Amino acid sequence: QNTLFRATRRKMPELRVLSALDAARLQWYHFKAIMIAGLGLFTDAYDLFCIAPIMKMISQIYYHKDSIGTAVLSISYVIALFGTALGQLIFGYLGDRVGRRKVYGLCLLIMVFSSFGCGFSVCTTRRSCVMASLAFFRFVLGLGIGGDYPLSATIMSEFANKKTRGAFIAAVFSMQGLGILMSSAVTMAVCEAFKMAGEGSLEKMEAAGVETLAPAESDIAWRLILMIGAIPAALTFYWRMLMPETASRSLYTNVAPPLFPYEIRYTALVENNARQAAKDMQKVMSVSMSQVAEDTLSETLELPPSTSSSYKLFSRRFFSLHGRDLFAASANWFLVDVVFYTSNLLLSQIFSFSNKPLNSTNVYDSAFEVAKLAAIVAACSTIPGYWFTVYFIDRIGRVKIQLMGFFCMAVVYLVAGVPYSWYWSKHEKTNKGFMVLYGLIFFFSNFGPNTTTFIIPAELFPARFRSTCHGISGAAGKFGAIVGTVGFLWATQHEEEDKGEVFPDARRVRIAFLILGAVCIAGVFVTYFYTRETMGRSLEENEEDEIDSTCASSGNEVFPIE
Numbered sequence: 001q002n003t004l005f006r007a008t009r010r011k012m013p014e015l016r017v018l019s020a021l022d023a024a025r026l027q028w029y030h031f032k033a034i035m036i037a038g039l040g041l042f043t044d045a046y047d048l049f050c051i052a053p054i055m056k057m058i059s060q061i062y063y064h065k066d067s068i069g070t071a072v073l074s075i076s077y078v079i080a081l082f083g084t085a086l087g088q089l090i091f092g093y094l095g096d097r098v099g100r101r102k103v104y105g106l107c108l109l110i111m112v113f114s115s116f117g118c119g120f121s122v123c124t125t126r127r128s129c130v131m132a133s134l135a136f137f138r139f140v141l142g143l144g145i146g147g148d149y150p151l152s153a154t155i156m157s158e159f160a161n162k163k164t165r166g167a168f169i170a171a172v173f174s175m176q177g178l179g180i181l182m183s184s185a186v187t188m189a190v191c192e193a194f195k196m197a198g199e200g201s202l203e204k205m206e207a208a209g210v211e212t213l214a215p216a217e218s219d220i221a222w223r224l225i226l227m228i229g230a231i232p233a234a235l236t237f238y239w240r241m242l243m244p245e246t247a248s249r250s251l252y253t254n255v256a257p258p259l260f261p262y263e264i265r266y267t268a269l270v271e272n273n274a275r276q277a278a279k280d281m282q283k284v285m286s287v288s289m290s291q292v293a294e295d296t297l298s299e300t301l302e303l304p305p306s307t308s309s310s311y312k313l314f315s316r317r318f319f320s321l322h323g324r325d326l327f328a329a330s331a332n333w334f335l336v337d338v339v340f341y342t343s344n345l346l347l348s349q350i351f352s353f354s355n356k357p358l359n360s361t362n363v364y365d366s367a368f369e370v371a372k373l374a375a376i377v378a379a380c381s382t383i384p385g386y387w388f389t390v391y392f393i394d395r396i397g398r399v400k401i402q403l404m405g406f407f408c409m410a411v412v413y414l415v416a417g418v419p420y421s422w423y424w425s426k427h428e429k430t431n432k433g434f435m436v437l438y439g440l441i442f443f444f445s446n447f448g449p450n451t452t453t454f455i456i457p458a459e460l461f462p463a464r465f466r467s468t469c470h471g472i473s474g475a476a477g478k479f480g481a482i483v484g485t486v487g488f489l490w491a492t493q494h495e496e497e498d499k500g501e502v503f504p505d506a507r508r509v510r511i512a513f514l515i516l517g518a519v520c521i522a523g524v525f526v527t528y529f530y531t532r533e534t535m536g537r538s539l540e541e542n543e544e545d546e547i548d549s550t551c552a553s554s555g556n557e558v559f560p561i562e
Helices: 002-011 016-023 028-049 051-062 070-097 100-119 127-159 165-197 199-207 218-228 230-240 247-251 264-270 274-284 316-345 363-396 398-417 428-446 449-455 466-492 506-530 539-557
Strands: 493-496 501-504
Touching (some): 028 051, 028 230, 051 070, 051 363, 070 466, 100 230, 127 165, 165 218, 165 363, 165 449, 218 363, 316 398, 316 449, 316 466, 316 506, 398 506, 449 466, 466 493
16 A cells, blocks of 8 residues: 555656746846845834834833833833734635735734834823834734734745745844844934934933933834834735736736745645646746646546545644654744743843843933844844855755854853853953854854745645745744743842842853853754755655655554545
């Protein structure tokens, strides 16, 4: 029986439209697609990582007489991450059920309106009302961001050729680095503009001896920073909506051809319409119809029932074929996001070397300094790490890059963490050396697991489960980000009882660094023992390899033909 299955599968004619897609040469269309798809990840990063300087401003505007508190700070940081995790699960599933293109437009609209909502909070006087309104809209924003992750990765993986597929997906994800940099640049620009415009107000407050310099107009500044995040999301929605609702409409109307062949693999493998997929492909890529015109569903032989598309998500058959891959993708993403989001969102706290709170002259300067630190790290470490991955991903392979990244991050965390409390915190003049070490964490995170965990789930799973499984893996990552961020805040904060001020404790930060190093070591083990290499194979070959491995491990009883 097992031998019969193997012979049947070897004789099964391959859909020519998929072969042509895997072998397609690089075209201008590919680079345009990368830019437009990447703009969604750009927006995601802007919206997620602009919150650190925003919270610095809010703490001085609304909590100038009291400490903002670890609980409020934790909720403010993670509410969007919780929405992102939920959005990855919901929209990842809908992407497989409804189609990638339709669901993606909805996600972009959610991001546009919720970004505006973050700025237009319900009230401006009561801080509880402001924080509740901001939390609500940040959660909704996270839902849209969550949908962008699985859909962007799946869309890019399904039309890229197999030789450069990793570089294409990595290039899209690299826009996240530019989004982080842009959020810092916009924050610095807005703060500087408001500071220059309100110099008179600041001078009067200084003369009056006001401890916290937060003029009334500063309440507009942080709202403006959040609302600017709607602009790239709106542009992305506009460019993607230039394509017709269905590619077939362009056969009979003057509608421009679609910017993305979102549905080529989805149409061929999930909707079982290989001929339409061939027509869609011809419209956007330099592929002659003769290469793919003979594709029809009748070419595909019927497989044994146990190996056909009849098995469902989370069925016993699904876990037998894809359970290990789903575990590896989810566990690795969980582990790397514990590290990446903790290090990124809490950058200013980690660089507070001394056991006393920072004294900022005014609300604009405090936010400016946080944003400047993030911009330096992004420009010098984060962005180069992404582009190293773009260059090497299809030369070295996903697994080797991920192993190297986890291992190097573990080493740097140990080197930076062991002497943190007794050297770095007492020699602030040498904090440039600490910044170099800390920058290496971001470099090897992005030239490592932060990028590869985005790529691998988009390559391992069948077309009808691809978006869902990527969403599950990404949601596990965001829960890791929540655990890391909340855990770090609560574990490292120290409160002065007489002043009620909360600030990082150097000794606790040292312990947290050692724990983050151990998390990276766990990532090395999960990657080495459970993660499969996908470089140089078509998406369909990756699925066949998993079937083969299951077949070999289970003997002749694996695929009974009824």
